Amino acid sequence: MGTGADDGGVGAQLQSINAVTLATADMPRAVAFYGALGLRASYGGAAGRFTVLDVGTEEHLNLALRPASGGGDGMAGGGRIIFHVSDVAAVDALYRQALEAGFEPEGPPRDAEWGERYFHLRDPDGHELSFAARLPGERRGGGRPRR
16 A cells, blocks of 8 residues: 555545544534534534534534543544635635624734735634635745746
8 A cells, every 4th residue: 555645555546625523522502603604514413412514515524522521532632624715805704704703713814925814713612713715816835826
């Protein structure tokens, strides 16, 4: 079996992320939080132990209820999820939507040197979320296109 994209192994077949699963200690609170950001449950919901939230047409954010003790489920932990939105105006609109919902983003949207406009927000369980869009004139992967 290969070890990565360069040798034609398994890594060469990976094309996208279908779902990310986050642990939550409070499913109703988590579902309400992500619902306020526009995500809708296609499975589970506030009363479920596992919930699938649809992001786009084929991507999903899964929420898994973890025991109050937080142990034994292998889901401890940090990290960041980056959601790309359609354009920089959508980043600003989502920021305003988060404020209107009573959330506290870590700062206002800003333009980064890697070619994206973004802002960060933590969900009720402390997971960092980043909402971003490429700046006009930027190419995929960041950086200005070569002329």
